[in-house]
Amino acid sequence: MTPTPSAKATDTVQVEKGHYIATAADCVACHTAPGGKPFAGGYPIKTPVGTIYSTNITPSPTTGIGHYTKAEFFNAVRQGIGRGGKRLYPAMPYTSYAGITDNDMEALYAFFTSSVTPVEQENRPNTVHFPFNVRSGMIFWNWLYLDASTFQPRPQETPEIARGRYLVDNLEHCGTCHTPRTLLMGPANGRYLSGSIVGAWYAPNITTDKIAGIAEWTENDLRNYLKTGHALNKGQAAGPMGEVVTNSTQFLKSDDIDAMIAYLRQVSPIAGDEKQPRTSFSLAANPEETERGLAASADRGWSIFSGSCSSCHQPEGQGINAYPSLTHNSVTGSPNARNLVATILTGVERRTEDHATFMPAFGPSALWVNRLSDQDIADVSNFILKTFGNPSVQINASYVAKRRAELTP
Ligand code: HEC
Ligand code: HEC
Ligand code: HEC
Structure with a gap:
């Protein structure tokens, strides 16, 4: 049956709306493996109970969700109940999606069934350990954490x-x-x-x-x-x-x-242990002046910084153009060194409409940067923290080794 032109136009509007909802809900992030086809699954999510792989949600009837009815699709996304009653792990954020309105769900369904390209790709088995591999355990978890009502504006809200x-x-x-x-x-x-x-x-x-x-x-x-x-x-x-x-x-x-x-802007404030905002730290002392004079006892962290970082972030950490300042930076001023270490290990890669942002990864050995050891990363981090950031935070090589292990899939 050929749809009438007006029905077709409504469909296009509905599919576009669904595409926008899928983008806002970031379905692609988890349902696409690194270098894989969009929505074909296989992205590993490391959890404390084992690795969970996302599934193929393209409309392929054999390996994807092509055979899902609309009701089954709604139940999977909002209640964490897959086809045939299979309880999904909350690595799929259905407790958040539970609030998606019926209208938006209709649009999402239209997008996934009529606009996503079907891909034949089998799902990878999870490596979740007992007792968490018993999916019916999720019934109890859902009872604790799943609020199954859809979003309703509150009377006092604009x-x-x-x-x-x-x-x-x-x-x-x-x-x-x-x-x-x-x-x-x-x-x-x-x-x-x-x-x-x-x-x-x-x-x-x-x-x-x-x-x-x-x-x-x-x-x-x-x-x-x-x-x-x-x-x-x-x-x-x-x-x-x-x-x-x-x-x-x-x-x-x-x-x-x-x-x-x-x-x-209006969620309730929740305090932490820190004494000043993480973006408020400025240069403690000029590293060039203090460190050059030390010669023999020169700080290892400073020499690594000079060799690997200062060409972009500048000798006084002030940054230039697209290379950010390391003072007044939420990463170096944080009471937690994780993001500093993870950035050095993995680098930065981000694409936005008119921009590609790139910092090389120093964790693996790359063609044009030196691989930094756990000790090197601890030393350069400690130098950065005490010179540009939060001097009360200092780390050691085993802290770096733990972050490196967490980053290994
Ligand atoms: C944070 C990661 C994450 C995001 C974001 C996410 N998913 Fe999932 N999804 C998963 C994982 C992991 C599974 C598999 C869970 C399991 O095996 O128990 C899954 C399972 C599913 C299933 C069940 C598929 C099947 O094979 O039975 C559907 C349908 C689904 N997701 C749709 C969506 C849609 C639509 C969106 C966006 C609105 C979305 N997901 C966003 C991680 C995610
Ligand atoms: C080739 C240039 C270059 C080099 C070399 C470089 N960086 Fe970067 N760095 C960048 C860019 C680009 C960004 C990201 C800027 C953005 O996100 O807007 C960045 C971001 C950062 C951030 C903030 C990350 C975040 O998550 O907010 C830190 C901290 C950092 N770099 C530290 C270092 C350290 C330490 C070294 C040396 C081991 C180093 N950088 C070497 C270019 C570089
Ligand atoms: C997949 C996990 C994840 C999700 C989802 C996520 N964030 Fe983040 N967010 C992070 C991490 C990790 C950082 C630190 C990044 C860095 O420093 O490079 C961060 C940093 C931020 C920061 C900067 C804070 C600072 O002090 O540097 C803001 C603001 C923020 N997120 C807002 C949001 C908002 C709003 C959303 C929802 C639209 C969101 N985030 C969703 C993980 C996430």
Whole structure:
């Protein structure tokens, strides 16, 4: 049956809307393996209980979700119940997606069934250990953590703040990284958005706390960060956040970015242990003057910095052009050295509409940079922390070795 022209036009609108929802919900990030076909699955997610592989969600009827009915698709995305009643692991963020409205689900379904290219690719088996490999255990977990009601604006909320909350909590699922987890891996909602470990990385506190949070980031800083991954003298998006910007937030409409910012601006502040904001550290002493005179006892960290980093970040860490300053930088001022170490190990790679941002990885050996050992990375980090960043944080080689292991798939 040939659809009438007007039905066809509505379909196109619906599919485009679904594409936007899928982008805002960042389905591609987890459902695409590195270098693999979009949505064909096989992306490894390391969890404390084993490695979980995402599945093929292209409309292939044999290896993908081509045989899913609409109701089955809705149940998988919002309730974590796969075809035939299989309980999905919450590595699939269905507790966030539970709030997606029926309208948006319809559009998402239209997009996945009629616009995504089917790919024949078998799913990889998970390596989850007992008892977590018993999927029915998720019934108890869901009872604790799954709020199965869809999003409803609250009476006291403006439409903009309601939209922002829907984007942050349901579509973008920001809290899956920025909210700490309980021992059972559920969200610790009393510590909403106050910062959490994500593999080797740390997703910082993004509440309105004046010291531990992002109260001093202006609206423009946040807009730049979510659109481009870079906010001058505040922070840069590398690792998992670089992927969020690359795959998702850069494509959001300005109204939606503004709604998220308006919402984030009014979440409750949650304090940490730090004494000053992580973006507030400035140069402690001129490294060229203090270090050159030391000759024999010269700090190893300083020589590594001079050899491997200062050509881009500049001798006094002040940065130049696309190379960020290492003072007034949320990574070097943080009470947690994870993002500093993970950045040195993995580098930075981020693509936005008109920009490719690149810093080489010093973890593996590459063609044109020296591979740095765990001791080298500890030394250069300690030099950076005490000269440009938070001098109360110092690390050793075994700290670096742990981050290196966490980054190995
Ligand atoms: C944070 C990572 C992550 C994101 C983001 C994500 N998924 Fe998933 N998804 C997974 C994982 C992992 C599984 C497999 C879970 C399991 O094996 O229990 C999965 C399973 C599924 C399934 C069940 C497929 C099957 O084979 O039965 C569907 C459908 C699905 N996801 C759709 C989506 C859609 C649509 C989106 C975006 C709205 C999305 N996912 C976003 C990680 C993710
Ligand atoms: C997949 C995990 C993940 C998700 C999802 C995620 N973030 Fe992040 N976020 C991180 C990590 C890790 C960092 C640190 C990145 C760095 O320093 O390079 C970060 C950094 C940030 C920062 C900068 C904070 C600072 O002090 O440097 C902001 C702001 C932020 N995220 C907001 C958000 C918002 C808003 C969302 C939802 C749209 C979101 N994040 C979703 C992991 C995540
Ligand atoms: C070839 C140039 C280059 C070199 C060499 C280089 N960097 Fe970078 N660095 C960059 C770029 C580009 C960025 C990302 C800027 C952005 O995200 O906007 C960056 C970002 C960073 C950040 C912030 C990361 C984040 O997640 O926010 C830190 C910290 C950093 N570099 C430290 C180092 C250290 C330490 C070395 C030496 C071991 C080094 N860099 C060598 C170019 C370089």
